[in-house]
Amino acid sequence: MLLILFSISLCFSRVSPESHSLRYYYITMLGGAEFPEFIHVGILDDxxxxxxxxxxxxxxxxxxxxxxxxxxxxxxxxxxxLIDRQKLSLANVKIATRRTNSSNRGLNFLQYTSGCVLNDDGVVSGVRQYAFNGRDLISFNLEHAVWVSASPAALITKNKWNKNKADNQYKKYYTQETCVKWLKKYLGYSAQAMSRKGRSGTDTA
Structure with missing residues (x-):
């Protein structure tokens, strides 16, 4: 089951060989005692x-x-x-379980993906979306800075979040500016490490 969750969360393709992405994946599980309740993974490109x-x-x-x-x-x-995010995510997976009448399932899991993509032409795109038990729940429209529900279970959340226009504008700014800044910074660190590795034949911590 855990391999399935990671496959769902970590399968993505780059737009082109010249594009770069920084994405974060969060998986919150309810009822899976053998797994951590909350898992977070950061991905730079692949x-x-x-x-x-x-x-x-x-x-x-x-x-x-x-x-x-x-x-x-x-x-x-x-x-x-991430400890704060863990608390919030555990609350959210419980809400999603209640609103979808999924309490009878043995395992319920909420997936959250966020990040940015810097295309080779300089255009920035982003992702900020939730899925519940493998099905799309709600996503953020970056161009219009609004949340869009993909399920009736997310209508209450969509209406609530869209009332906070200032926070939505911040999320748009974060994706287009802050995320891209960190993406470029990590790419630079990675390139420096590869350069050192090429000169010395190894990369030490």
């Missing part, structure tokens, strides 16, 4: 760069250059942020 789950409760680097270039304060702050 490379995993970070990992967190509710058992270890610590954001950890998956690439040596991530550990080397970002200080301990960064990882402490990200860990605190």
């Amino acid at each position: 490379m995993q760069i970070t990992y967190y789950d509710s058992v270890i409760q610590k954001d950890i680097p998956r690439q040596p250059w991530m550990n080397r270039t970002l200080g301990g304060d960064y990882w402490d702050q990200e860990t605190k942020r």
Whole structure:
């Protein structure tokens, strides 16, 4: 089951060889005692760069250059942020379970994907969407900065979130500006690490 969840969350394709993406995947599970309740994975293009789950409760680097270039304060702050996200996500999966009458299922899981794509022509696109038990629930329309529901179960949430126009504008700004800034920064760190590896034949932490 866990492999299925990761397959759903981590299967994506780049728009073109010249495009680059930074995406974050969050999986929250209710009723799956053998799995962590909450899992977070960060992906740069097709490379995993970070990992967190509710058992270890610590954001950890998956690439040596991530550990080397970002200080301990960064990882402490990200860990605190993910602990807060974990609490919010557990509340959200319970709401989704109730609104879809899915409490009789053995395992319910909420998937959240967010991130940005920088295309080779400089155009930025983004993704911010939720799915419940593998079915689309609600997504963010970046151009118009509004949430769009894909399921009747998400109508209440859509109406609530769309009342907060300031927050929606912030999400648009974050995707188009902040996310792209971090994407370029990580690409630079990765390129430097590859350059060092090419010169020395190894990449040490």
